[in-house]
């Protein structure tokens with residue numbers, strides 16, 4: 001099945017992923033502690049309200065499934081471990097977050113956050129090396145589910161296919177694209193020119 005839900009999500013967001021990956025450039029050498037802390041603060045400002053919005057669209061039967069995937073506490077712990085204590089700007093759900101109204105759009109949006117744990121397997125050790133962090137102290141968000149990353153990803157994929165009706169695949173894909181785009185805007189607001197250049201490079 002070439003056009004099943006997960007391949008559609010992957011194929012139809014591939015350009016968004018490349019664009020965000022290039023703009024964040026987290027695998028660079030010379031990553032600075034201040035820049036890393038600022039990025040974690042931006043992530044937390046997005047992820048915390050996003051988790052509330054998406055959690056509100058989960059049926060009761062998926063509450064535990066969703067709650068064990070919440071990542072805002074990891075960001076809070078990382079920032080505390082790095083000694084960051086600044087006030088965080090939170091995304092406005094109406095203006096800065098994707099439109100998530102039902103289980104299909106919730107799973108499309110969740111695809112982006114769950115998929116990011118796959119890249120995290122490369123990012124977490126790189127960040128630890130760059131900033132000389134002890135394991136799990138300051139890079140817990142990118143370390144995500146640690147050794148459970150593969151099984152959590154497979155469980156996410158199976159659940160997504162089971163709960164999103166085929167007639168709503170377009171809605172799921174739309175929400176995934178909106179999630180990548182709103183994350184890019186939120187995380188890269190001050191460097192939108194660089195982001196645009198990265199996007200042009202990614203699709204060329």
Ligand code: HEM
Nearest residue numbers: 009010017020021024025026027111112113115116118119
């Ligand atoms: C520098 C930053 C990033 C790097 C280096 C990176 C790298 C990767 C890699 C290597 C994979 C494939 C892993 C595998 O197939 O085993 C992947 C998958 C994925 N990443 Fe990223 N990533 C980055 C940032 C992000 C961010 C910020 C998001 C979204 C918040 C994201 C969302 C995804 C998704 C949704 C997938 C799954 C694609 C699929 O198989 O359907 N990534 N990433």
